[in-house]
Amino acid sequence: QVQLVQSGSALKTPGASVKVSCRTSGYTFTSYTINWVRQAPGQGLEWVGWINTNTGNPTYAQGFTGRFVFSLDTSVSTAYLQINSLKAEDTAVYFCARDLYLSVAAPGYWGQGSLVTVSS
């Protein structure tokens, strides 16, 4: 079965970096894009962007360019989200999610979420 398992919670100080991992299994990793979605405490869902796992080409939503970086390690079927120069407002749960089907870009499989807390 399709599974996306994310790394655990992280507590970081402002200005530091964090790398969230999303390890996948149960399907061919390079066949489906991986989306990243942010949810600040008590807030709604915000699409951060997605990465084409076949080409490695990322697409970032406005507001997530520059400090947010998607990457892949196809040898271990894992996607990564790195956030540099962390700010307090980056505190949120970050989800990775896979398209439901090849023909359906709606994220149908989700990781459990990774809480990133930025505090001095």
Next chain:
Amino acid sequence: DIVMTQSPDSLAVSLGERATINCRSSQSVLYSSNNKNYLGWYQQRPGQPPKLLIYWASTRESGVPDRFSGSGSGTDFTLTISSLQAEDVAVYYCQQYYSTPYTFGQGTKLDIK
């Protein structure tokens, strides 16, 4: 960017009654070449990741109870829960996947009256 606006922000419905959530997009998400609306509905319970309920605006995902249904086309969409169950208490989101960024609505919190 396509802006997704849901209404209402919150809703309380009695058990067994109908719940209706609306979603409007700032531009059409209907792709004319295949006549499909690139609109999904998600349920998020506290402490859980979102769960896809409906895609193509009206296609129920496998395993989703048939009390959940989606309708609408173009810019106006509706999620209906025909007979509310206790486990349906959650926040519901619509999302367009017509063009990037794949924007979400602000969410609708559904409670029991």
